[in-house]
Amino acid sequence: MHWRKLGIVYAPPGDRDWASSHAMVPTPLQISPEVIRVFVTFCDANGLGRPGFVDVDANDPTRVLRVSERPLLDLGAPGSFDENGLLTCSVLPMGGQRLFLYYAGFELGTKIRYRLLTGLAISDDGGETFHRHSSVPVLERSDQERHIRGGPWALLDQGVVRLWYVAGSDWIDLNGKSMPVYDLRYVESKDGVHFPSHGQIQLRVEEADEHGFGRPCVIRKPDGGFRLFYSVRRRSFAAYRLGYAESADGIHWRRMDAHLNLDVSPGEFDSDAIMYAAPIQIGEQLYVFYNGNHFGRDGFACARLERE
Structure with missing residues (x-):
């Protein structure tokens, strides 16, 4: 695969308290023939994330049309699983104006650094506003997945919600820092x-x-089967790199990381890390939105597939 990097699309100018930095985990959804809505997580001065959106031109995804003025959701109540931030991961059309927004909620720990569990918010007006389905997760911790049940991505397939996510229960020590161990899993609802x-x-x-x-x-x-984009975290260095796989059924995957060919660029905003690639097919064209160094501190960018 050969990509053309189109550069940074949007970075917060710092003029809003709730969105003073970062534009993390871009999550695109085409809301009209002319508009792609990219849901992102903005951070406040304390590094706490709240979801918002950036509308871009479907014919030129580097052209910003509109930015949300208010957070789509605020922090969870004290003691809840998302009291320390929300990370938008997937937005699923459910018919009409209804959207399901799946997000990872941050809960700080004492004997472990944090938990990541999946919450659900619902919009009935096409993504202008959202409300929590519940104050507790829809992917709650379990015996098999005690600490991490996050990073959700959903597709609606013949009336079934198919959900890919990351999960794990173990931690390792990397240069004196405790880090989670988790793999990629699948459920249906x-x-x-x-x-x-x-x-x-x-x-x-x-x-x-x-x-x-x-x-x-x-x-x-377009010709059948599924593409999977994901990020890979390694022990040898903290920064993410991108991975890629293909499948006929969305369950049995063939890893093709080297085939993706979308990597860091020396001297650029993604010189040390590249992560959270989210694809969207617009007509004959495939785009991905992604983050670079420091988990999207410099905003989110876009790349266009030039050839397979």
Whole structure:
């Protein structure tokens, strides 16, 4: 695959208290023939994330049309699983003006650094406003997935909500810092609200150097089958790199990381890290939105597939 990087699309200018920095985990959804809405997580001065959106031109995804003036959701109530920030990961059309927004909530720990569990918010006006489905997660911790059940990505397929996510229960020490170990898993739901207590493992960390995957994104290929974009976290260095896989059924995957060919660029905003790639097919053109160094501190960028 050969990509043309189109550069940074949007970075917060710092004029809003709730969105003073970062534009993390870009999550695109075409809301009209002319507009792609890119849902992102902005951070306040304390590094706490709240979801918002950036509308871009579907014919030129580097052209910003509109930015949300208020957060789509605020921090969770004290003691809740998302009291320390929300990370938007997937937005699923459910018919009409209804959207399901799946997000990872941050809960700080004492004997572990944090938990990441999946929450659900619902919009009935096409993504202008959202409300929480519940103050507790829809992917709650379980015996098999005690600490991490986050990074959700959903597709609606013949009335079934198919959900890919990351999960794990273990931690390792990397240069004196405790880091989670998690793999990529899969569950299904009839209503997008009630999910099994644990998922089927789709991708395991394959190398001794790997210890986790970032938010997976799955889209259908125009000629059949599925594409999977994800991020890979390694023990040898903290920064993410991108991974890629293909599947006929969305369950059995063939890793093709080297085939993706979308990597860091020396001297640029993504010189040390590249992560959270989210694809969107617009007509004949495939785009990905992604973050670079420091988890999107410099905003989010876009790349266009030039050839397979």
